Amino acid sequence: MIHSPHPATLQRWAAGARIAPLPAREGAAPPAISFEFFPPKTPALEAQLWACIERLATLRPQFVSVTYGAGGSTQERTHATVLRIVKETSLTPAAHLTCVGATREEVDEVARRYWAAGVKHIVALRGDAPNGEAYTPHPGGYAFASDLVAGLRRIADFEITVAAYPEVHPQALSPQADLDNLKRKLDAGATRAITQVFFNNDIYLNFLDKALAAGITAPIVPGIMPVSNFKQAASFCAACGTSVPKWMAALFEGLDDDIETRRMVAAATTAEQVRILQANGIDEFHFYTLNRPDLVYAIARILGVKPLTA
Numbered sequence: 001m002i003h004s005p006h007p008a009t010l011q012r013w014a015a016g017a018r019i020a021p022l023p024a025r026e027g028a029a030p031p032a033i034s035f036e037f038f039p040p041k042t043p044a045l046e047a048q049l050w051a052c053i054e055r056l057a058t059l060r061p062q063f064v065s066v067t068y069g070a071g072g073s074t075q076e077r078t079h080a081t082v083l084r085i086v087k088e089t090s091l092t093p094a095a096h097l098t099c100v101g102a103t104r105e106e107v108d109e110v111a112r113r114y115w116a117a118g119v120k121h122i123v124a125l126r127g128d129a130p131n132g133e134a135y136t137p138h139p140g141g142y143a144f145a146s147d148l149v150a151g152l153r154r155i156a157d158f159e160i161t162v163a164a165y166p167e168v169h170p171q172a173l174s175p176q177a178d179l180d181n182l183k184r185k186l187d188a189g190a191t192r193a194i195t196q197v198f199f200n201n202d203i204y205l206n207f208l209d210k211a212l213a214a215g216i217t218a219p220i221v222p223g224i225m226p227v228s229n230f231k232q233a234a235s236f237c238a239a240c241g242t243s244v245p246k247w248m249a250a251l252f253e254g255l256d257d258d259i260e261t262r263r264m265v266a267a268a269t270t271a272e273q274v275r276i277l278q279a280n281g282i283d284e285f286h287f288y289t290l291n292r293p294d295l296v297y298a299i300a301r302i303l304g305v306k307p308l309t310a
């Protein structure tokens, strides 16, 4: 029996728009990459983190950053993790630091300890209040990230990275006020921004256009999170103002108990996201690793990043 395509299919083949291919990889320089880790709570999680760091270190990231828990709750663990990176690896660490729950003097002291230990890169953030409470500045503290950036500048010649929000920070007075705030942080002495996680490339690329029009020329590095645990990611995104596309929810539907397929879907969707960004000229990527190396390692390879031994 001869099977012919449906007439509508034939019509699409004949008259549908042709999608241009992504640019060839040959000759393209690999992007600069960086990785974000969180400080572990238990010895087992610490072992997991170090296995993750060792695997990703072979990709020679520009820097690796370690987060600071809400309300400064991980101060000691963040510090210990960053220091271990300094002592035991050749990686360049960046320590996240927030304004929450501490006086300026206390925050300055943490920064001085970092500088003295050889940690010269700070990711300067306002932070959030613990347990979902509303943020109020500490009476003697830095109120906003721009104040912290200015404070760090007075302490030492840190490299300073700040946060950017392509979908607008949830507490911003307006998109314009949020963009003005990003400019304020860069004008105060930060040299790079990393974005909140996003899944819609158009939103990010439009944000870059607006930032350029506002006179921002510092790199605004996309923060990429390969999502394999969709439910967890969706609740995190709801809290931080990141929109989750309907197609993404549909792809993960019914896969709660199928980790393997979820991981393959995550790899495919993230690979598509970063390849399209790369085709749009983006040559720096920051990965939220969640202390798990495999997906991120694969995505970096797809971007053309090779380990030392390859």
Ligand SMILES: Cc1cc2nc3c(=O)[nH]c(=O)nc-3n(C[C@H](O)[C@H](O)[C@H](O)COP(=O)(O)OP(=O)(O)OC[C@H]3O[C@@H](n4cnc5c(N)ncnc54)[C@H](O)[C@@H]3O)c2cc1C
Residues within 6 Å of the ligand: 066, 067, 068, 069, 070, 071, 096, 097, 098, 123, 124, 125, 126, 127, 128, 143, 144, 145, 146, 162, 163, 164, 169, 170, 171, 172, 173, 177, 178, 181, 185, 194, 195, 196, 197, 223
């Ligand atoms: C890459 C990245 C890394 C992160 N790492 C951590 C981490 O390690 N630990 C952690 O706790 N959180 C972290 N966060 C989350 C971050 O702390 C929260 O998003 C927080 O709510 C805002 O921090 P910020 O530095 O962007 O704040 P800011 O830049 O200070 O902005 C906060 C809000 O205040 C507004 N604003 C700024 N200045 C003023 C002003 N003068 N008057 C009125 N409104 C103003 C801004 O528009 C914005 O809405 C990270 C976020 C990103 C994107």
